[in-house]
Amino acid sequence: MSSILIVDDSLDSREFCGLIVEMHNIPVKQAGNVDEALKILEEGFTPDVVLVDLMMPGRRPEELVKFIKATPRLAHSKVVVMSALPEVKNRARKMGADTSVHKPFTMPNFVSALGLQTLTAAP
Numbered sequence: 865m866s867s868i869l870i871v872d873d874s875l876d877s878r879e880f881c882g883l884i885v886e887m888h889n890i891p892v893k894q895a896g897n898v899d900e901a902l903k904i905l906e907e908g909f910t911p912d913v914v915l916v917d918l919m920m921p922g923r924r925p926e927e928l929v930k931f932i933k934a935t936p937r938l939a940h941s942k943v944v945v946m947s948a949l950p951e952v953k954n955r956a957r958k959m960g961a962d963t964s965v966h967k968p969f970t971m972p973n974f975v976s977a978l979g980l981q982t983l984t985a986a987p
Contacts, residue, residue: 866983871901872917888980898923918947
């Protein structure tokens with residue numbers, strides 16, 4: 865079954881994004897920072913998509929992306945970076961993320977960036 869990990873220091877943002885994902889019948893785990901996300905992943909959670917906010921206190925999101933890309937069991941996990949910064953697309957690319965979504969986002973852009981329709985159709 866498909867799943868998504870949402871990493872954002874804003875509880876409101878995590879819950880909002882989580883609701884959109886859950887509307888597509890996809891299970892969600894949430895982390896408030898990079899350390900929490902790394903712990904969840906190190907405990908064996910293997911999400912299809914990791915949505916990570918670009919601007920968070922503490923460890924940088926780049927470390928999370930690097931961990932995901934270097935971990936063989938997470939090789940299929942798509943990394944999506946989100947931010948209100950105008951340069952989010954370039955920053956995401958430099959980090960090694962698969963794609964990005966600019967906040968505030970429209971529902972179609974969010975669904976497309978995460979590939980929710982494809983995940984919903986997956987067995």
